[in-house]
Amino acid sequence: MSGGLSSVLASFGRHxxxxxxxxxxxxxxxxxxxxxxxxxxxxxxDVLAVQLPGRGARFTEPAxxxxxxxxxxxxxxxxxxxxxxxxxxxxxxxxxxGFEFVRHIRRRGLPEPVHLFVSAAPAPHLAPSQxxxxxxxxxxxxxxxxxxxxxxxxxxxxxxxxELLLPVVRADFRLGEEYRVGDAPPLACPVTVFAGDEDSQxxxxxxxxxxxxxxxxxxxxxxxxxFYLDQELPRVTAAVRRELDDxxxxxEIR
Amino acid sequence: xxxxxxxxxxxxELVTRTLASHLGVAPSAIRPEQRLQEDxxxxxxxxxxxxxxxxxETGLKVAFDGVSVLDRIGTVAGAARLLATTSTERSxxxxxxxx
Numbered sequence: 001m002s003g004g005l006s007s008v009l010a011s012f013g014r015h016x017x018x019x020x021x022x023x024x025x026x027x028x029x030x031x032x033x034x035x036x037x038x039x040x041x042x043x044x045x046d047v048l049a050v051q052l053p054g055r056g057a058r059f060t061e062p063a064x065x066x067x068x069x070x071x072x073x074x075x076x077x078x079x080x081x082x083x084x085x086x087x088x089x090x091x092x093x094x095x096x097x098g099f100e101f102v103r104h105i106r107r108r109g110l111p112e113p114v115h116l117f118v119s120a121a122p123a124p125h126l127a128p129s130q131x132x133x134x135x136x137x138x139x140x141x142x143x144x145x146x147x148x149x150x151x152x153x154x155x156x157x158x159x160x161x162x163e164l165l166l167p168v169v170r171a172d173f174r175l176g177e178e179y180r181v182g183d184a185p186p187l188a189c190p191v192t193v194f195a196g197d198e199d200s201q202x203x204x205x206x207x208x209x210x211x212x213x214x215x216x217x218x219x220x221x222x223x224x225x226x227f228y229l230d231q232e233l234p235r236v237t238a239a240v241r242r243e244l245d246d247x248x249x250x251x252e253i254r
Numbered sequence: 255x256x257x258x259x260x261x262x263x264x265x266x267e268l269v270t271r272t273l274a275s276h277l278g279v280a281p282s283a284i285r286p287e288q289r290l291q292e293d294x295x296x297x298x299x300x301x302x303x304x305x306x307x308x309x310x311e312t313g314l315k316v317a318f319d320g321v322s323v324l325d326r327i328g329t330v331a332g333a334a335r336l337l338a339t340t341s342t343e344r345s346x347x348x349x350x351x352x353x
Contacts, residue, residue, distance in 0.1 A: 012293060031291045036294075049295070059328075164298075
């Protein structure tokens with residue numbers, strides 16, 4: 001991962017003097033812009049919306065070879081920001097990237113986050129619930145992306161524009177499909193999983209994250225599908241806020 | 255690729271005004287060098303919505319095709335340049351004709 005912090009992190013949402021940072025990782029094909037509405041809902045939090053290679057100002061950078069490689073490159077870039085309490089939020093592929101990021105950070109002897117927030121992703125050790133799609137021919141792959149919702153669905157009618165997005169989405173899907181979780185002790189940080197009740201993934205897939213932490217675990221189910229966040233963002237950020245406040249409070253009284 | 259009088263100011267003004275309204279901020283808060291995704295939190299879908307709205311309001315037609323527009327636009331100035339260099343007017347004398 002080349003490029004300094006200014007290309008890896010969005011400038012919107014930055015609040016460098018805030019007591020806590022929130023690292024935000026987008027879904028497959030997503031960009032840092034996915035988190036535009038977050039800073040206004042999380043005053044007093046330094047929102048670090050991550051731009052992954054291959055999009056926006058990082059358009060010319062190649063996609064990472066694997067999710068652990070992406071996590072390591074992210075850790076290289078983000079390490080200077082871990083000088084104060086921080087939490088990690090990832091949606092879908094971003095959630096698995098966040099999990100790998102935390103494992104990697106721990107291997108470096110750096111502090112785990114005060115909280116790991118997982119959104120719309122089944123636990124990483126489970127076998128995939130659907131057949132591999134990243135090798136599908138364009139037309140079929142496009143159908144899969146459109147069915148998922150979000151930007152793909154919104155662009156369904158505009159084939160030319162959807163075509164432009166597909167290579168990045170495909171590369172991201174491949175990262176997710178080729179990922180195999182390695183053996184490591186569970187994390188110590190509390191984990192909260194957010195999921196839409198109409199997501200095609202089963203509830204047991206979300207609940208299975210529990211084995212990846214020795215800390216507190218919560219599963220929060222909200223109305224909606226894979227992109228339930230579009231409608232439920234205020235409730236999600238309110239829950240994030242409570243956990244961050246609790247974590248800061250615990251740090252103060254310690 | 256030509257623009258009338260070589261002046262893209264009209265396109266910049268139009269993009270800034272529409273983008274500001276889309277984001278709910280003052281036009282003065284938007285600057286040409288700002289990166290759409292990283293500085294303004296504007297994704298490809300937002301860009302499309304903004305350009306379609308400009309098409310509706312002005313009668314201009316933006317030619318997206320064949321250009322890897324979404325990511326390569328990059329900045330506010332880039333979006334204005336796209337509008338200035340690829341849009342065509344359905345009728346009228348102020349047309350800006352693209353390649």
